[in-house]
Amino acid sequence: MKTFFRIWYLYFFVTILILNAPLYAATPHEAAEEYVNKVMEVLGNKELGKEAKQERLEQLYPTMFAERELSRRSLGRGWEKLNPSQQKEFVNLFRQVLEKAYIDKILSYTDEKIEFTGTRNLNEDQSEVQTRVVTSSGRVPIDYRMIKIDDKWQIYDVIIENVSLIRNYRSQFRSILARDTPEELLEILRKKVKEK
Amino acid sequence: MKYAVLQAVLIAVIISASGCAHHNDRAAMDPRELNSSAESTDRVPSSEVSGKSSENQPVMFASSSTIERNLGETYKISQAVEMKSGFNDDDWEEEEWEQEEFTIADPLEPFNRAMFQFNDTLYFRVLKPVAQGYSKVVPKPARSGISHFFDNLKFPIRFVNNLLQANFKGACSELGRFTVNTLWGVGGFLDPASKKELAIPEYDADFGQTLGMYGFGPGFYIVWPGFGPSSARDTLEIGTNIFLNPVSYVDPGYISIAARAYEIVNDTSLRIGDYEILKEAAIDPYVSLRHAYIQYREEMIRQRKNPPKPGGIN
Amino acid sequence: MKRFIVMTMFLLLSLCRYPGTAPAAGPFGPPEPFTEAKGGIHTAIGYTYKKDCYENGVERIFTQNIFYSELGRGFARYFELYGRFGIADLEVGNVTRISDELQTSEDFNDNWQFTGTLGVKGYYPLSEIFGVGAFLQGTYSFGDYRDDVRGTFNGVAFTSEYYIENPWDVNAGIALQAHVTSGIKVYTGAYLYHSEAKISLLPYIPESTLKNETRIGGFAGFNIPIGRGFQLNLESQFAKRVSAGMAIVLVH
Numbered sequence: 189m190k191t192f193f194r195i196w197y198l199y200f201f202v203t204i205l206i207l208n209a210p211l212y213a214a215t216p217h218e219a220a221e222e223y224v225n226k227v228m229e230v231l232g233n234k235e236l237g238k239e240a241k242q243e244r245l246e247q248l249y250p251t252m253f254a255e256r257e258l259s260r261r262s263l264g265r266g267w268e269k270l271n272p273s274q275q276k277e278f279v280n281l282f283r284q285v286l287e288k289a290y291i292d293k294i295l296s297y298t299d300e301k302i303e304f305t306g307t308r309n310l311n312e313d314q315s316e317v318q319t320r321v322v323t324s325s326g327r328v329p330i331d332y333r334m335i336k337i338d339d340k341w342q343i344y345d346v347i348i349e350n351v352s353l354i355r356n357y358r359s360q361f362r363s364i365l366a367r368d369t370p371e372e373l374l375e376i377l378r379k380k381v382k383e384k
Numbered sequence: 385m386k387y388a389v390l391q392a393v394l395i396a397v398i399i400s401a402s403g404c405a406h407h408n409d410r411a412a413m414d415p416r417e418l419n420s421s422a423e424s425t426d427r428v429p430s431s432e433v434s435g436k437s438s439e440n441q442p443v444m445f446a447s448s449s450t451i452e453r454n455l456g457e458t459y460k461i462s463q464a465v466e467m468k469s470g471f472n473d474d475d476w477e478e479e480e481w482e483q484e485e486f487t488i489a490d491p492l493e494p495f496n497r498a499m500f501q502f503n504d505t506l507y508f509r510v511l512k513p514v515a516q517g518y519s520k521v522v523p524k525p526a527r528s529g530i531s532h533f534f535d536n537l538k539f540p541i542r543f544v545n546n547l548l549q550a551n552f553k554g555a556c557s558e559l560g561r562f563t564v565n566t567l568w569g570v571g572g573f574l575d576p577a578s579k580k581e582l583a584i585p586e587y588d589a590d591f592g593q594t595l596g597m598y599g600f601g602p603g604f605y606i607v608w609p610g611f612g613p614s615s616a617r618d619t620l621e622i623g624t625n626i627f628l629n630p631v632s633y634v635d636p637g638y639i640s641i642a643a644r645a646y647e648i649v650n651d652t653s654l655r656i657g658d659y660e661i662l663k664e665a666a667i668d669p670y671v672s673l674r675h676a677y678i679q680y681r682e683e684m685i686r687q688r689k690n691p692p693k694p695g696g697i698n
Numbered sequence: 699m700k701r702f703i704v705m706t707m708f709l710l711l712s713l714c715r716y717p718g719t720a721p722a723a724g725p726f727g728p729p730e731p732f733t734e735a736k737g738g739i740h741t742a743i744g745y746t747y748k749k750d751c752y753e754n755g756v757e758r759i760f761t762q763n764i765f766y767s768e769l770g771r772g773f774a775r776y777f778e779l780y781g782r783f784g785i786a787d788l789e790v791g792n793v794t795r796i797s798d799e800l801q802t803s804e805d806f807n808d809n810w811q812f813t814g815t816l817g818v819k820g821y822y823p824l825s826e827i828f829g830v831g832a833f834l835q836g837t838y839s840f841g842d843y844r845d846d847v848r849g850t851f852n853g854v855a856f857t858s859e860y861y862i863e864n865p866w867d868v869n870a871g872i873a874l875q876a877h878v879t880s881g882i883k884v885y886t887g888a889y890l891y892h893s894e895a896k897i898s899l900l901p902y903i904p905e906s907t908l909k910n911e912t913r914i915g916g917f918a919g920f921n922i923p924i925g926r927g928f929q930l931n932l933e934s935q936f937a938k939r940v941s942a943g944m945a946i947v948l949v950h
Contacts, residue, residue, distance in 0.1 A: 289661055289665035290661065327578070349680050350683035350684065350687075351683075355675070355679070356672055356676055357667070357672075359671055360671045364667065376667060377667070380667065564948075568743065569741065570741055576927075576950055579950060581927035
């Protein structure tokens with residue numbers, strides 16, 4: 189009986205460890221891997237229809253990405269030209285733009301494989317998780333810039349073949365803000381989100 | 385060729401965004417991880433990092449409320465330091481470890497935008513419908529095999545340019561890939577050189593890159609009808625690629641042209657949707673593409689001049 | 699199963715009783731397929747030195763050098779389909795005295811023509827070490843070999859074009875394989891075969907068919923992993939005439 193309890197305790201303990209492990213995603217690499225796995229789980233789930241998958245991915249998005257960081261850095265210096273409510277709307281619209289653009293491609297995922305190739309620590313709170321995606325036609329290096337917010341590692345930039353997502357958007361927002369007001373920029377985004 | 389680069393960038397954007405697929409190689413990764421963190425401290429002395437960051441952004445990311453408070457300060461600093469104008473007016477980087485951002489002059493912007501529009505129409509009206517029809521007839525494994533085959537044929541471009549760049553390791557590697565893929569890849573249709581046991585790395589090299597390594601800047605941005613984004617320097621590459629591509633020597637000439645066209649259709653069929661996504665995701669597709677092009681090209685050249693970053697490929 | 703082994707052994711032994719056998723075709727490879735699972739692929743490049751005796755009144759010895767590229771695909775565990783595409787030259791010796799009236803003064807020689815091979819093999823492991831397998835393999839030469847030969851007919855000198863059209867063969871056999879140390883496989887077996895070629899030397903020989911002289915052969919070989927996924931396969935098909943082949947195989 190004593191042994192039974194001991195085993196039972198051990199089992200209990202191990203279970204807790206396993207269950208809690210994702211919550212304490214200790215390294216950026218583990219966090220990135222967890223996000224990838226979560227997305228894969230949704231995509232590989234055959235019981236879910238297209239809409240259900242889309243819904244789940246949309247729920248995952250805010251947990252994976254440091255949305256505000258992503259938006260702020262995408263605007264660069266332009267960020268401070270927006271007042272707080274505009275910033276809030278921008279974060280929201282920008283998310284919709286990204287989701288709308290990429291969701292179909294993500295859902296049509298077929299045979300790509302992700303290999304984690306390394307981690308580069310940028311500073312205490314930022315890290316770059318290096319991966320490469322192996323497709324039938326070649327391999328593409330993709331780095332995820334992660335930032336630690338409230339003890340949680342989240343993605344704030346994706347660098348593909350050395351092209352940074354936020355820098356690319358920054359170049360576009362810069363050219364727009366050079367001639368338009370922040371309100372006009374938001375209007376462009378609103379239109380972009382609405383158009384089919 | 386430009387198209388290939390472009391398409392590589394595009395496909396990458398999409399795939400990463402999809403963030404999909406399995407992972408493996410964890411065991412293989414760990415040593416590299418150690419390695420790379422060690423090297424990164426070489427590149428950016430940790431004392432410097434912590435010193436600077438504590439100076440500028442004491443508790444920058446400790447919580448979302450402190451972020452906002454500190455942002456103002458950071459921006460004031462960056463604004464005070466940078467008062468440039470023109471294309472460089474946005475050197476905004478708050479991280480000292482960031483690579484400098486590459487820029488390119490675009491004096492021909494009205495012409496380039498027109499050409500961008502032309503290529504856009506060409507893609508949607510001609511290339512895409514043809515590639516879609518083709519992909520309905522030919523299964524995907526066959527199409528990616530054909531794509532490998534044409535890539536394998538372009539070995540002389542990569543080999544010669546690696547030699548011109550004095551990158552003998554790259555030249556050897558490409559020679560090895562060519563040999564293995566030609567002999568055991570059934571003439572290049574398969575890519576055994578990339579499989580795990582062999583893993584002979586690719587060293588893609590072209591003439592624009594070679595010129596870049598010897599200090600030639602990109603000049604100005606230009607969009608060629610049919611070829612897509614390029615620069616004054618990289619335009620020279622189009623000629624050498626024709627010269628070094630065995631397909632160009634196929635006789636009679638119309639077969640050579642047909643083979644090129646077929647290659648483009650075949651490659652496009654594997655990437656239908658990529659350009660659409662770039663367009664969909666971009667607020668200003670023209671600027672987005674220009675930025676992606678120059679970053680991709682110049683960063684590649686920078687990496688060739690300096691040893692590649694740890695953990696990365698190429 | 700025991701009966702199967704006994705039969706295999708009997709066949710192998712019976713080979714010793716037929717010293718006159720002649721080999722044909724390219725290497726058969728180890729009976730265990732290279733590809734390990736369903737959907738797996740292997741590729742190889744190989745070389746074979748092939749000698750075969752053909753007979754149609756007069757015995758002729760065909761000698762060929764074959765360079766080929768091979769692609770194989772596993773359709774199930776232990777079951778594989780493979781194809782080869784290659785080039786082969788052809789030399790025919792021992793043709794100088796075709797009949798009392800007709801004689802040629804030189805051997806037939808011609809350069810590279812394309813050949814294709816298709817084969818299928820299945821394997822059954824008996825234990826961790828031993829296993830048996832069976833295969834069927836056919837080869838066809840796409841080209842017509844031709845050579846201008848000089849000769850005499852009833853004492854009158856002539857020069858005429860000697861044609862050898864589309865030599866082909868079919869082989870079926872069984873083999874016994876053993877896994878020895880460090881991934882090396884050793885195998886030996888016996889096979890039945892049929893080979894044919896059309897010849898003509900107009901107007902002296904109208905188009906006629908040459909067939910192989912013997913119908914049974916034996917073969918043995920080994921397969922060594924040489925690192926990085928590559929394997930070296932060496933095989934000999936033996937009898938009065940010996941053929942030998944080697945291939946470097948890469949399993950994908």
